[in-house]
Amino acid sequence: MKLAEALVLRADCQKRLAQLKSRLLNNVKIQEGDTPSEAPQELFAELGRVTADLRNLIKRINRTNAATPFNGQMTLSDALADRDVLALERNMYMHLAETASNTRDRMMRTEIKYVAIINVAETQKHADELAKNYRELDTRIQELNWQTELAE
Numbered sequence: 001m002k003l004a005e006a007l008v009l010r011a012d013c014q015k016r017l018a019q020l021k022s023r024l025l026n027n028v029k030i031q032e033g034d035t036p037s038e039a040p041q042e043l044f045a046e047l048g049r050v051t052a053d054l055r056n057l058i059k060r061i062n063r064t065n066a067a068t069p070f071n072g073q074m075t076l077s078d079a080l081a082d083r084d085v086l087a088l089e090r091n092m093y094m095h096l097a098e099t100a101s102n103t104r105d106r107m108m109r110t111e112i113k114y115v116a117i118i119n120v121a122e123t124q125k126h127a128d129e130l131a132k133n134y135r136e137l138d139t140r141i142q143e144l145n146w147q148t149e150l151a152e
Contacts, residue, residue: 003064004145006057013054020047063151070144079141086134093127 024043027036068076100116100123 001150002146003061003068003148003150004142006061006064006150007145010054010057010061013050013057016050017047017054020050060150060152064148067151068144068148071140076141076144076148079137083134083137083141086130086137090127090130090134093123093130097124097127 020043023038024040024047027038027040027043030036062077065077065080066075070076070079074082096118097120100118101120103114
């Protein structure tokens with residue numbers, strides 16, 4: 001199995017867990033005299049199977065990421081960390097640019113006037129550059145995910 005396939009299966013397990021949680025919450029407490037629409041014991045059994053599958057997938061994905069070389073200078077795990085930090089930094093700069101560019105119209109001259117103290121254009125340009133770097137790195141990561149066999 002390729003790493004990318006395992007990532008899809010992991011996402012599927014996470015969605016199934018969210019659905020199971022909702023189904024369990026709807027069936028663990030009922031009005032006296034009623035019967036649950038689904039047997040909680042069966043849902044718990046399915047929960048156990050899905051969590052075991054997820055645990056196994058996560059361990060194998062982590063082993064694969066740690067052992068897979070990325071561009072000859074780092075591992076895939078390192079590249080994922082770089083990508084995650086790029087996303088955080090990009091979001092920060094985008095939010096700063098958005099906040100600084102919001103203007104509030106004053107109804108009266110006595111109202112407080114707010115002015116941006118950062119260069120919005122430069123901040124947005126930096127956010128755009130970070131977004132570009134993120135996209136390029138993510139593309140290389142995704143490409144490698146489809147080429148890499150999942151570790152046992």
